[in-house]
Amino acid sequence: METLNTSIPKRKKKELTFGLLIAAVIPSIGSLQLGYIYWVVLNPETVSHINSNITEETERMDIRIEEPLSGRVAFNAMIFPLGGIIGSLMLGTLVDGCGRRRSLMLNNAAAAVACGLMGASNAGKFYDFGIFARFLVGISSGLFSTMIPLYVGELAPVSMRGAFTMMSILFFTMGLLLAQAISSPNILGNKKRLPVMLGFTGIVAFFNIPLLLLCPESPRYLFIQMKNEAKARKALRMLRNKVDMENEIEELRKEEKYEIQEKDMTILSLLKSHSLRRQVITVAILLGGQQFSGIIGGFFYAEKIYRSLLSKESHIFYMNLSVTCWLLFIASITMSVIDSVGRRFLLLLGFLICSVACVLLTLTLELQSMQPWMIYLSSVLVIAMLTGYIFGPAIITYVVTLEIFLQSSRATAFTLGGIVNWVTRCFAVGIFLKLEPLTGPYSLLILWPLCMVTFIYISAMVPETRGMTFLEIRKSMDLQAKEDKERIDKNADS
Structure with a gap:
């Protein structure tokens, strides 16, 4: 029986070119928008300002609200991830039909409009229309969360593919930091300037559209899916800064022949495919596990712990900034080592840290009433959980999704992964918010x-x-699946 060769092929490291750097950084500005939007839309302070404005306006107009305010708050919070699910559903059709770069341009245009509407609806006190705007922002965010690692990962050479795909989480964290910095009451974090804060990232999205014209279309998309070798060569020449691209073109030819049966792959056909079953299960478990890592509870208790430790709002503000700066540092470290230590090690490390921190945080929060000093240990554990999340679950789950599928089925796999991710996020948030008032810290252990x-x-x-x-990864997995099947058949016969 043929044995699986798990050794890593030795290749000469490809040079980082200016064209490749530009083509990775400009699309990643969308991840900066995503991080900013996350903070602005889900930050408790921003939500409280919006709900305060809703209450004041309805009282001024003498409107009777039949629905409890808490119900409005919950609906206001859930409309964003619901939009994310719709955005994920649109991904495969959009990027395979319009191309990777053009899809990014369209999504930036949609993000600019959605954020503008969100800011304008709050300024004009059209709060019900603002809910619709948040839904549109959710759709745009759902597309950004999967579209950017898909595009950047296809552009990068093998030796730097992990690091370039990691740019998504690096820019996402920068977006969080930017949002936190300007959310100070002295800048934009007050009711008067809230519309500006809500609509600010729309300006970034608008100016990112012409910048994307500087980036090439994915050469893999052009060669394998569009059958346009001339344009694929031109894109590769811009990215690699070389005239002779025969080795990479030959690799694309081999991949195109190998995946001939995966053309026009839909979600239904992907789920039915026997040859891709292991990959589909892997994507579902990784992207679902990302939300079951305890990160929802970590973010929830972080704010409570900071407020227990610090008395002044200004101190809490700087605490948030400090923690985000730490996470930005961890993202940079992970980005620098992912192509040397590997994806699997970082995934295992990240989930292990999150798991241990989740159990210990439950214990320290429960003992806090008897031992007040436990609050300091709780703060350390929350930061440890966030650190573990950045190490593995946050983005390396997408790196693996990118790498275990070939070109024609990759966008569909990202669509499936995005749906799983946003659905499990809604599920995790709903379960946690429902049970936390009843079970307290033990809600961290539910998932x-x-x-x-x-x-x-x-x-x-x-x-x-x-x-x-990508082709070597597929052949390796196919060979492993064949060996597993032979082993199972042999055990069944004996």
Whole structure:
């Protein structure tokens, strides 16, 4: 029986060119928008300002609200991830029909309009229309969250593919930092200037559209899906700064032949495919496990812990900035080592840190009433949980999704992963917010077994993919699946 060769092929490291850097940084500005939007839309202070304005306006107009305010708050919070689910559903059709770069331009245009409407609706006190604007922002965010790692990952050479895909989380964290910095009451974090803060990122999206014209279309998309070798060569020449691209073109030819049966792959056909079953299960577990890592509870209790530790709002403001700066540093470290230590190690490390921190945080929060000093340990554990999330679950789950599928089925796989991610996010948030008032800190443990299932699955089933081409990864997984089937058949016969 043929044995699986798990050694990493040795390749000469490709040079980082200016064209490649530009083509990775400009699309990643969308991730900066995504991080900013996350903070502005889901930040409790911003939500309280919006709800305060709703209450004042309805009282001034003598409008009777039949629905309890808490119900409005919950609906206001859930409309954003619902939009994310719709955005994820649109991804495959959009990027395969319009191309990767043009889809990014369209989504930036949609984000500019949505953020403008969100700011204008709050300025004009059209709060019900603002809910619709948040839904549109959710659609745009759902597309950004999957579209950017898909596009950048296809542009990058093998030796730097992990680092370039990691740019998404780096810029996402920058967006969080930007939002936190300007959310100070002395800048834009007050009711008077709230419309400006809500609509600010729309300006960034608007100016990002012409910048994307400087980026090439994905050469893999042009060659394999559009059958346009001339344009693929031109794009590769811009990215690699070389005239002779025969080695990479030959690699694309081999991949095109190998995936001939995966053309026009839909979500339904992807789910039915026997040859891709292991990849589909991996995507579902990784992207679902991302939300079951305990990060929802970590963000929820972080604010409470900071307020217990610090008495002044200004101190809490600087605490948030400090923690985000730390996470930005961790994202930079992860980006610099992912192509040397590998994806699998970082995934296991991240989920392990999140899992241990989740259990210990439950314990320290429960003992806080008897031992007040436990609050300091709780703050350390919250930061540890956020650190573990950046190490693995935050973006490396998308890196693996990118690498275990070939070109024609990749966008569909990202669509499926995005749907799983946003649906499980809604589920995790809903479960946590429903049970936290009843169970207190023990609500952190409700989804903890699923986090451990994800950790065990990664250790047993997820292959290491660093330093390998997409085709080499597929052949390796197909060979492993064949060996597993032969082993099962042999055990059944005996």
